[in-house]
Amino acid sequence: MSREIPEVAVEALRAAGLVVEVNPVDRAATREELYLGLPRADAFLACLTDRVDAALLESAPRLKVVANFAVGYNNIDLPAARERRIFVTNTPGVLTAATADLTLALLLALARRLAEGEALVRGGRWKGWGPLQLLGLDLEGRILGIVGAGAIGSAVARRAAAFGMRIIYHSRSRSSRLEGNVPGAVRVPFEHLLREADVVSVHLPYSAAVHHLFGERTFRAMKRDALFLNTARGPVHDEGALVRALKEGWIAGAGLDVYEKEPSVHPELLTMPNTVLLPHLGSATRRTRDRMAMLAATNILAVMRGERPPNLVPELSALA
Ligand code: DGY
Numbered sequence: 662m663s664r665e666i667p668e669v670a671v672e673a674l675r676a677a678g679l680v681v682e683v684n685p686v687d688r689a690a691t692r693e694e695l696y697l698g699l700p701r702a703d704a705f706l707a708c709l710t711d712r713v714d715a716a717l718l719e720s721a722p723r724l725k726v727v728a729n730f731a732v733g734y735n736n737i738d739l740p741a742a743r744e745r746r747i748f749v750t751n752t753p754g755v756l757t758a759a760t761a762d763l764t765l766a767l768l769l770a771l772a773r774r775l776a777e778g779e780a781l782v783r784g785g786r787w788k789g790w791g792p793l794q795l796l797g798l799d800l801e802g803r804i805l806g807i808v809g810a811g812a813i814g815s816a817v818a819r820r821a822a823a824f825g826m827r828i829i830y831h832s833r834s835r836s837s838r839l840e841g842n843v844p845g846a847v848r849v850p851f852e853h854l855l856r857e858a859d860v861v862s863v864h865l866p867y868s869a870a871v872h873h874l875f876g877e878r879t880f881r882a883m884k885r886d887a888l889f890l891n892t893a894r895g896p897v898h899d900e901g902a903l904v905r906a907l908k909e910g911w912i913a914g915a916g917l918d919v920y921e922k923e924p925s926v927h928p929e930l931l932t933m934p935n936t937v938l939l940p941h942l943g944s945a946t947r948r949t950r951d952r953m954a955m956l957a958a959t960n961i962l963a964v965m966r967g968e969r970p971p972n973l974v975p976e977l978s979a980l981a
Pocket of ligand 1 (some may be wrong): 709730731732733734756893941942943944945
């Protein structure tokens with residue numbers, strides 16, 4: 662393991678007789694640490710901060726499975742894994758609710774200016790209630806545009822509908838999951854969504870095809886009072902273009918849990934009052950992280966028994 666994860670999974674792997682080596686530092690593993698550990702590993706429990714590329718896989722002749730501790734797996738070179746017949750697994754399902762909750766938390770924080778209000782109180786600058794103080798945006802009746810209608814996008818839609826928001830979404834095909842969650846949700850072309858939504862929320866897995874999907878053109882196509890949320894993957898937005906969009910008023914605000922080059926954040930975002938910035942907390946609840954860890958362990962144990970891992974990523978299904 663490239664870093665400490667919930668102990669419950671380490672115990673399960675040890676109980677099954679595996680020798681578990683955990684990089685003992687609580688930070689992303691360095692390339693050197695990965696190159697040191699991988700050559701003797703049969704299984705690698707990886708984090709999204711580990712770049713698992715062809716060179717790293719080449720250094721691991723025994724490796725049978727990379728179990729990613731995340732639902733996203735854009736940190737792993739799938740063609741290189743396929744070529745070496747290495748299974749790649751992820752942790753779908755168990756983090757849907759936590760990530761959807763966090764998206765709503767970001768939306769509420771941004772719409773109701775919570776960070777600005779909190780800073781006022783903590784900074785000792787609050788002079789008392791005022792009729793025009795920190796006026797925000799009502800969610801009821803606003804249009805939420807969901808980009809990517811998988812499990813998380815659908816769960817966000819359901820939560821937002823409970824706040825009285827109207828839901829439109831864009832995805833390659835009709836989502837019965839999202840429409841089942843929110844009767845009345847309408848699938849629309851991407852340009853329509855940009856034009857109509859008061860809030861645009863990204864729930865796409867990252868791939869080269871969606872790199873900088875949100876850039877100058879798309880931000881300019883949004884409403885001037887629209888809010889942009891990204892709790893998926895940072896490189897779906899162009900951070901430089903987002904800064905210009907916020908500075909020049911092409912859109913009104915942004916709530917981010919992910920960044921183009923984590924952990925660095927565009928310095929201008931840090932000083933803007935119309936942003937809420939979180940440190941990639943989407944799945945960060947104790948129960949969810951325990952479940953993610955157990956799912957990753959279950960996938961490893963299946964491969965060690967010579968079985969198909971339950972959460973093999975679809976791109977590698979031909980390996981099983
Ligand atoms: C994931 O699982 O992809 C999340 O980003 C982790 O928090």
